[in-house]
Structures are given as structure tokens and as C-alpha cells.
Amino acid sequence: MSFQFLGIESIFNIQNNDMMRTKVHLQHIKCSACEHIIFNSLSEVKNISDVEVNHEECTVAFDYHTKHDFEKAKHVLSRIGYPIVGKENKLKTEM
Structure with missing residues (x-):
């Protein structure tokens, strides 16, 4: 089952120890360095996996x-x- 709303796509996987999977669209991702920051930060969060x-x-x-x-x-x-x-978006960017 899949749902999408406001950039959030949730895919529920009941067969994997009641874990759920989600895919979300993010602001400000520009390059592979952003990928590494996001991956490392989420990988440190308890009960978050397979980032x-x-x-x-x-x-x-x-x-x-x-x-x-x-x-x-x-x-x-x-x-x-x-x-x-x-x-x-609480980040303020200056030009």
C-alpha cells in the first residue's frame, strides 16, 4: 500500500517485523555531500534503518x-x- 501527500510517500511493509518504510521529498539537497550528511545523521537515530x-x-x-x-x-x-x-523552512539564506 502506498500513499503520497505533501512530499511524503509512505510504503507500509507489515511483513518485516511491523516496520514501515517511507520516502520523503526534501528541500535543499544539492549534491552527494548532502546525501552523506543526511545518511549519517539519520543512521544515528534509534529505530531508523535502511536509509x-x-x-x-x-x-x-x-x-x-x-x-x-x-x-x-x-x-x-x-x-x-x-x-x-x-x-x-527555518534556514535563512543570504545573498
Whole structure:
């Protein structure tokens, strides 16, 4: 089963120890260095696994156990400067 809403595509995989998989579209991904930052940051979050980042599609996909785990991942993404598309961007850029 797959759903997409505001840049969030959730794929529920009930057969894998009740883990869920999501794929979200992020703001500010520009290069492979961004991929590494996102991968390393999410890989450190408890109950987040199988992280896959694609800077060409501006997406990250990962497995999680609970809604709370998903919320932690969203918070980490926002904190490191890559909020989910449709969320407020608190980064200020100056030109």
C-alpha cells in the first residue's frame, strides 16, 4: 500500500517485523555531500534503518518502527537543514 501527500510517500511493509518504510521529498539537497550528511545523521537515530538518499530526486527513504520514530527523523532532517517539502523552512539564506 502506498500513499503520497505533501512530499511524503509512505510504503507500509507489515511483513518485516511491523516496520514501515517511507520516502520523503526534501528541500535543499544539492549534491552527494548532502546525501552523506543526511545518511549519517539519520543512521544515528534509534529505530531508523535502511536509509537511502537520492540527491537527483531530492528524496530520502528509510524504515522506522513507530510514528514517534518518524517524527524524530523529521526533526533531525529539519535540524540539519533538509526539511520535508511542504514544511516551514527555518534556514535563512543570504545573498
